[in-house]
Amino acid sequence: MHQTIRAAIAGDESAWNSLYRQHYPWLYGMALRICGNSPFAKDAVQETFLQAYLKLPQLKDPCAFAGWLKTILIRYCNRQFTRINSSVHPDPSLFALRECWEDQINSKLDVQGRQTKIYDTINHLTVPLQSVLMLRYFSNWTSYDQIATILCIPAGTVRSRLNQAKQKMAEQWMQSSDDNDMAYLQALQWNHLYNNYFQSVHSSPSHREKLLQHFSKDLALIFTSGKKDFGRALIEKEINDDLVYGNHFSQVNVMSSGLLSIVEVQNTNSTEYPDRCPESSILVLYRNKNKVTKMHLHNSH
Numbered sequence: 001m002h003q004t005i006r007a008a009i010a011g012d013e014s015a016w017n018s019l020y021r022q023h024y025p026w027l028y029g030m031a032l033r034i035c036g037n038s039p040f041a042k043d044a045v046q047e048t049f050l051q052a053y054l055k056l057p058q059l060k061d062p063c064a065f066a067g068w069l070k071t072i073l074i075r076y077c078n079r080q081f082t083r084i085n086s087s088v089h090p091d092p093s094l095f096a097l098r099e100c101w102e103d104q105i106n107s108k109l110d111v112q113g114r115q116t117k118i119y120d121t122i123n124h125l126t127v128p129l130q131s132v133l134m135l136r137y138f139s140n141w142t143s144y145d146q147i148a149t150i151l152c153i154p155a156g157t158v159r160s161r162l163n164q165a166k167q168k169m170a171e172q173w174m175q176s177s178d179d180n181d182m183a184y185l186q187a188l189q190w191n192h193l194y195n196n197y198f199q200s201v202h203s204s205p206s207h208r209e210k211l212l213q214h215f216s217k218d219l220a221l222i223f224t225s226g227k228k229d230f231g232r233a234l235i236e237k238e239i240n241d242d243l244v245y246g247n248h249f250s251q252v253n254v255m256s257s258g259l260l261s262i263v264e265v266q267n268t269n270s271t272e273y274p275d276r277c278p279e280s281s282i283l284v285l286y287r288n289k290n291k292v293t294k295m296h297l298h299n300s301h
Contacts, residue, residue, distance in 0.1 A: 005062035016056075019065070020049060026185045027069055034077050048073045116184040121172040123183035123258045129165040130260050131284060132158050138255040139262055141282055141298070149224050150282060150298040183258065190256035194263055194285075201239060202248040212236050220294040246270030247277050261285045 007015035027048060031041035051072050059068060122130060135147045148155040197211040215232035222228050242248065251266035262284055267277040277299075284296040 002062045005059075005065050009056050009059060009062070016053065023066065023069060024049075025189070027073060029185070029188065030070065031073060031077070034074070044073055044076055047076050051076070117173070119184040119187050119257060120182075121169045124172045125165055125168055125258075127258070127260055127286060129161050129168065130257055131262075132161040133165040133169075134255055134257060134260065134262055135284075136162060139282065140253075140264060150284060150296055152222060152224065152226055152296070186258075187256040190261050191254045194254045194256070194261055195252055198249055198252045198254075198263060198265060202242055208239060212239075214290075214292060215295075216288075216291045216293045219292060222294065222296045224296075224298045242277075245273045245276050247273075259287045261287070 004015045004018055008019055024045065028041060028045045031044045035041055035044065048069060052069055059065065122133065125133065131151060132147055135150065136142055141147065141150060144155045144158045147158045151158070197207050197214075200207045201211055202208075212232060212235065215235055217232055218230055219232045219235070220228060220230055221234055247270065248268055249265045250268040253264040255262045262282065264280065264282050266280050269276050280300045282298050282300075285292045286294040
């Protein structure tokens, strides 16, 4: 990354384009959190990159590039807010408005910092520890018995892993930095992808095919009964049966961290087959090289 930044500073356009593609998603996400307006956020990000491009030779430390972009974005948003309000409220209260705006920005960035730090610490846990921690604190299946049932492990193992996870998170928390956005941004990307795919899996053939291809051919499917099956053909058959019987997902909730994603879905049955699917299901997805290689499936009856 630092080599790419140095190349961009030296005038390499392809290096700059690479930086643009890499940093645009998280910078746009930050702009949305600050201003809450999509057109304004896009303008803010474009202006940030323009200013960064023009001032790139002034950047002394390539390691500071991401923080530098963040500073440019915040300053631009602050100036725009001041300009808009000065045309509407040309009186002394402008200064109070500006201070309020700056406080809002700082408050949102503080929240963002805590989120990125939490995701960074979770990302350092092993997958078994992540799975129990995320189910316990980020899903609707929070009891030890529920978690044990979903993961097919004893409740005592759930308690033990939770204790280990908390201890390791506490240790990592002291070492991690608020500036490391990578784990948080990756989690957002997986959340967005799975939300899109699962919400439209029954209505969009292209999303259905992409989701199926995302599962490994030798997918290990583990049911709460302890039964195991292998192959993504099982998932394909289930989706095709849903299409035949008129079932679909009415609500999807996704939580991701590292190589793990938890997908909660609410099932809606057709009037002709009102009892075919359970009220809700939870899927615990384990990835390897961007493919789901293992999945725990639990249905709530």
